[in-house]
Amino acid sequence: MFESLTEKLGQALRNLRGVGTLSEENMAEALKEVRSALLSADVHFKVAREFVERVQQQAVGQQVTKGIAPGQQVIKIIHDELVRLLGEGTTALSGERPLKVLMVGLHGSGKTTSTAKLGKLLKKRGYRPFVVACDVYRPAAIDQLEILAKQEELGFYADRVSKDVPAIGSAALAEAQAATADCIIFDTAGRLQIDQDLIEEVKRLRARVQPDEVLLVADGALGQEAVNVAKAFHDALQLTGLVLTKMDGDARGGAALSIKTITGVPIKFVGTGEKTADFEPFHPDRLASRILGM
Amino acid sequence: FGGRKIDAASLEELEEALYAADFGVETTEEILAEIKAAYAKDKTLQGQAAAAIGAAVLKRVLAGSEGALDGAGAGGPGPGSASPATSKEPIVIAMIGVNGSGKTTTAAKLGWRLKEDGKTVTLAACDTFRAAAVEQLKTWATRLDLEIVASHTGADSAAVAFDAWQAAKSRGRDYLIVDTAGRLHTKHNLMEELAKIRRVLQKNDPTAPQHRWLVVDGSLGSNSIEQARAFHKSFGLTGLVVTKLDGTSRGGAIVGIYRQLKLPIYFLGLGEQAEDLQPFSVENYVNALFGLD
Numbered sequence: 157m158f159e160s161l162t163e164k165l166g167q168a169l170r171n172l173r174g175v176g177t178l179s180e181e182n183m184a185e186a187l188k189e190v191r192s193a194l195l196s197a198d199v200h201f202k203v204a205r206e207f208v209e210r211v212q213q214q215a216v217g218q219q220v221t222k223g224i225a226p227g228q229q230v231i232k233i234i235h236d237e238l239v240r241l242l243g244e245g246t247t248a249l250s251g252e253r254p255l256k257v258l259m260v261g262l263h264g265s266g267k268t269t270s271t272a273k274l275g276k277l278l279k280k281r282g283y284r285p286f287v288v289a290c291d292v293y294r295p296a297a298i299d300q301l302e303i304l305a306k307q308e309e310l311g312f313y314a315d316r317v318s319k320d321v322p323a324i325g326s327a328a329l330a331e332a333q334a335a336t337a338d339c340i341i342f343d344t345a346g347r348l349q350i351d352q353d354l355i356e357e358v359k360r361l362r363a364r365v366q367p368d369e370v371l372l373v374a375d376g377a378l379g380q381e382a383v384n385v386a387k388a389f390h391d392a393l394q395l396t397g398l399v400l401t402k403m404d405g406d407a408r409g410g411a412a413l414s415i416k417t418i419t420g421v422p423i424k425f426v427g428t429g430e431k432t433a434d435f436e437p438f439h440p441d442r443l444a445s446r447i448l449g450m
Numbered sequence: 451f452g453g454r455k456i457d458a459a460s461l462e463e464l465e466e467a468l469y470a471a472d473f474g475v476e477t478t479e480e481i482l483a484e485i486k487a488a489y490a491k492d493k494t495l496q497g498q499a500a501a502a503i504g505a506a507v508l509k510r511v512l513a514g515s516e517g518a519l520d521g522a523g524a525g526g527p528g529p530g531s532a533s534p535a536t537s538k539e540p541i542v543i544a545m546i547g548v549n550g551s552g553k554t555t556t557a558a559k560l561g562w563r564l565k566e567d568g569k570t571v572t573l574a575a576c577d578t579f580r581a582a583a584v585e586q587l588k589t590w591a592t593r594l595d596l597e598i599v600a601s602h603t604g605a606d607s608a609a610v611a612f613d614a615w616q617a618a619k620s621r622g623r624d625y626l627i628v629d630t631a632g633r634l635h636t637k638h639n640l641m642e643e644l645a646k647i648r649r650v651l652q653k654n655d656p657t658a659p660q661h662r663w664l665v666v667d668g669s670l671g672s673n674s675i676e677q678a679r680a681f682h683k684s685f686g687l688t689g690l691v692v693t694k695l696d697g698t699s700r701g702g703a704i705v706g707i708y709r710q711l712k713l714p715i716y717f718l719g720l721g722e723q724a725e726d727l728q729p730f731s732v733e734n735y736v737n738a739l740f741g742l743d
């Protein structure tokens with residue numbers, strides 16, 4: 157599939173053999189390979205450029221450690237910096253009770269499935285979760301969440317008549333309170349970040365239910381568009397975290413670096429399958445290796 | 451080259467636009483190389499002209515990529531079908547692809563479009579796996595007044611496909627559109643299920659499904675190429691549909707797919723409504739990408 161970065165870097169770093177100090181000149185070719193690896197992993201081109209510049213600044217002037225191939229040293233600098241960036245912040249959710257979580261994102265990214273997955277996870281952690289169907293558009297979206305809620309024995313609220321999403325949110329809060337739920341997760345419709353009406357709608361829902369967490373659910377295979385998406389959703393909704401889905405495939409997941417760089421919000425969970433159990437807290441080292449193709 | 455500053459700036463802008471469209475490293479570098487070569491010859495070239503060259507390169511790369519459903523085979527017996535015209539067999543179009551790409555919605559849109567064109571259509575709800583997938587397609591069928599054959603979640607998807615074909619055949623329908631469950635191309639057992647659907651359809655008509663379309667989410671990046679390769683290998687694709695291009699995504703990954711697999715692109719998905727399905731046109735797509743008229 158992809159020629160591994162380690163291999164490519166091995167080639168590019170040959171000229172580092174016998175060099176005492178890393179410099180802009182002797183690393184130029186290697187850093188070009190790093191940029192190219194990031195781009196093939198779908199990292200946004202501006203994010204990739206900034207990342208390479210930062211690594212360059214860190215590396216320049218470093219003594220080449222005796223006994224370690226200089227290529228390995230450069231790879232380690234790159235990998236460590238990527239892990240540091242991806243891992244900024246915590247995967248823990250807010251400690252508020254009741255904990256209110258709003259799930260948002262593009263069409264088909266995995267919001268409904270992740271709503272159920274998160275409900276299941278929090279139930280295991282001792283919460284009494286309640287999920288709310290706020291997608292009043294997609295055919296059978298309510299049925300989908302209801303089926304998953306039943307399957308996982310989660311509290312569930314929907315209004316099959318109303319199209320007033322903020323009102324549905326308020327009604328759900330009251331219902332959840334009556335059911336003594338201590339964690340309420342709102343599933344919303346897929347929407348484009350440029351769809352003003354739908355962005356306004358979810359902003360009003362946010363204002364009404366005052367969530368403690370606003371999670372952007374993003375497909376791990378997302379392309380360059382990740383930057384536009386992250387920026388617009390973050391501006392409109394002040395995201396608090398990211399859920400990266402469909403990472404059970406072979407997508408390199410570079411979009412996560414783009415989104416992380418643009419929003420600064422932590423990556424909290426990773427979706428690793430279609431089943432509700434396929435959901436894990438995020439591990440930055442795994443994703444870093446994957447993005448670099450190592 | 452001459453006018454260095456302006457050239458370097460416009461080149462960089464173009465390079466950024468190409469990356470932003472998800473063309474990927476290879477196509478971006480190829481287009482840039484051609485533009486640089488043109489600059490070497492004509493040192494007065496400006497940004498707009500560079501865009502025109504980029505567009506020309508892309509049109510050349512995409513030449514022959516427009517799929518046409520109304521071409522040979524459509525509306526009558528499938529290619530290679532020996533059955534007489536009197537006992538018409540449905541043309542089968544299977545929608546396949548990774549999770550959430552837009553298969554079910556595209557199946558409904560296409561059904562509606564064919565119906566508007568005066569064709570008769572049956573939908574087959576062969577996603578018997580995902581929660582409420584059957585209900586989703588049924589809701590579309592009711593909304594658009596389309597005929598549907600469906601079973602329940604957990605049923606054998608290949609059996610549904612078989613039954614739907616029989617129903618479409620006995621009612622003399624022109625088309626059978628098969629919706630399938632989303633699956634990542636890396637999962638062998640799920641890919642095997644697709645092969646089974648195909649085998650079972652072939653018991654009815656050895657040429658079915660005549661169309662095996664990969665539904666690609668246009669906002670995804672380079673992984674679309676891996677997806678296409680894997681689905682093509684195990685299912686033998688005949689075409690593509692690219693969805694979710696109503697936003698700011700450019701869907702440039704399809705260029706990579708076309709370069710490698712030469713699969714025609716039939717339709718673009720431009721929204722969530724029935725009418726938001728547009729036949730693919732290289733001219734329109736490329737001009738929109740480069741901001742040309």
Ligand SMILES: Nc1nc2c(ncn2[C@@H]2O[C@H](COP(=O)(O)OP(=O)(O)OP(=O)(O)O)[C@@H](O)[C@H]2O)c(=O)[nH]1
Pocket residue numbers: 261262263264265266267268269270291294297344345346347401402403404426427428429430434549550580632634
């Ligand atoms: N393989 C895999 N599939 C997933 C994952 N998460 C979600 N899916 C699948 O992706 C598809 C879309 O998931 P949904 O939860 O319906 O996505 P959504 O964001 O709610 O979609 P809309 O409401 O239409 O915008 C479904 O087929 C899910 O089963 C994951 O981590 N891995």
Ligand SMILES: Nc1nc2c(ncn2[C@@H]2O[C@H](COP(=O)(O)OP(=O)(O)OP(=O)(O)O)[C@@H](O)[C@H]2O)c(=O)[nH]1
Pocket residue numbers: 263264294346348547548549550551552553554555556577580583630631632633665693694695696697718719720721722726
């Ligand atoms: N904006 C936009 N949304 C689309 C388009 N096509 C599909 N969608 C939306 O994308 C989401 C997923 O579409 P589906 O048709 O359910 O996708 P699928 O491939 O059948 O999903 P699974 O069966 O779960 O794998 C839904 O919210 C659709 O409304 C499109 O062209 N534009």
Ligand SMILES: [K+]
Pocket residue numbers: 379380381470471472668669670698699700701702
């Ligand atoms: K894109």
Ligand SMILES: [Mg+2]
Pocket residue numbers: 267268269291297343344345346
């Ligand atoms: Mg949903």
Ligand SMILES: [Mg+2]
Pocket residue numbers: 553554555577583629630631632
């Ligand atoms: Mg579907």
